[in-house]
Each structure stands twice: as C-alpha cells, then as structure tokens.
Amino acid sequence: MLKCNMIPLLIISNNSREIKKYLKKFINKNTLFFEIKSEGKEYSIKEIKELIRETKIFHKETRIYFLENFQLSSLEAQNAFLKLLEEPPANTLFVLSVDNENKLIPTIRSRTRVVRLNKKKLVDLTPQVKAVLNKLISDSNFNLLSTTPFTLEEIIIFFRERLIFDKKAPPIIKETLKLKSLLENNNLNLQLTLDHMLIFIWKTYRMK
Numbered sequence: 001m002l003k004c005n006m007i008p009l010l011i012i013s014n015n016s017r018e019i020k021k022y023l024k025k026f027i028n029k030n031t032l033f034f035e036i037k038s039e040g041k042e043y044s045i046k047e048i049k050e051l052i053r054e055t056k057i058f059h060k061e062t063r064i065y066f067l068e069n070f071q072l073s074s075l076e077a078q079n080a081f082l083k084l085l086e087e088p089p090a091n092t093l094f095v096l097s098v099d100n101e102n103k104l105i106p107t108i109r110s111r112t113r114v115v116r117l118n119k120k121k122l123v124d125l126t127p128q129v130k131a132v133l134n135k136l137i138s139d140s141n142f143n144l145l146s147t148t149p150f151t152l153e154e155i156i157i158f159f160r161e162r163l164i165f166d167k168k169a170p171p172i173i174k175e176t177l178k179l180k181s182l183l184e185n186n187n188l189n190l191q192l193t194l195d196h197m198l199i200f201i202w203k204t205y206r207m208k
Helices: 016-026 045-055 075-086 106-110 127-138 152-160 169-185 190-204
Strands: 009-012 031-036 062-067 092-098 113-116
Touching (some): 016 062, 016 092, 045 062, 127 152, 152 169, 152 190, 169 190
Parallel strands (some): 009 092, 009 113
16 A cells, blocks of 8 residues: 555656656555646646546545646636545545646645755746846836736845845845745735735835
8 A cells, every 4th residue: 555644745846757756656556646637738627527526436546646737727727626635535645746836826735745856946037027027126117017927936036146236135035935935834815925025025125
C-alpha cells in the first residue's frame, strides 16, 4: 500500500521531468496512477465533474490522480475540484502541479500540502511587468485599474533590484512578503491582495 497520509499534494514547479521524478516515490505495484490531461487549453468544469464521477467508483488499490499545470483551469473548474478535496474518496491521492500557487483559489491551497521543487529558480520579469511597475512608481496619474496582471513574487524581485539605490524598496518588500505569507496560509482573496499591494506601492511613492 502507498505509505502517505492522503493529504492532496500541490507541487510548485514548471519542470515536468522534475515533477514526474518526484512522483515516482509514491508509485508502486499496488497503486493505480492516472494522469489527467485537459482536452482544451484549460481544465473545464465538465472534465472535473467527469473526474468526480470516476473517483466515486470503489477501488481497493490506492489511486493517484495527477493533474499537471492546474493553473490552466477555469474558476468554475477550481471550485468544482475544491468539493472533491473537501470530501476525498478513500484510498485516493490527488496531486496538482502549478507554476505559481497564487494562480489557484486560496481554498485549494489551504487543503493541500505544498511541495516546492524549484525554490532557487528566479522568475524572469517580463518587459511588460517592469514597465507597469516603473510607471506605477513614477506617474502619479497612473491608472491602477489598467495594470498588467502579475504576481507578488514578481513585485519582490523587481524591488530587490532597487534595494541599493531606492530607500522606498525595503518597506515595499516587507509588505509584499507579509501578504505572500498570508496568502499561503489563509483564505485571502488573491485579486484583492494584489490590489492592496498596488495601492501600497502607489502611496509609498507619493509620500514625502
């Protein structure tokens, strides 16, 4: 039998080979492994409902269901999958992989054990993200509602690069790290958290 506590796993990595290597430790002759792939660009609520129906069929063997790149899922699909996590079938382990956990609703993150396989890998900031943040700190008339979507991790990286010459960078990094920790451990709304951070940055650079 599979020796694990059946708490769903959330693997943070964008390296498919690395993820598969990690999963091998859970697979043996007494387990049934299912890799679920979306038929479209993202997991749909229809596909998740089909998965729910399938998992209701009893198996004496331990089953592992692996959904790779689950950040590519609709909000409806995530909410449907959440119900599966709230009432998990017996002898079943769900494994999700994402490139960034902040792309999932907080309630899914709170019901999984997070495994980070690429802790040391740095995120490359896109020119769009750099342009938005530079404009945010320099233009007092900047429209906060028109920003390009980005993550708290990208904000941290951007302002770490400014630590040497920008005295306003440290409090912004401190606030972002605090919010990142709250997101990982509480059921906070991701969009509201990002909005708060943008307003915090805007106000910080307007203060004398």
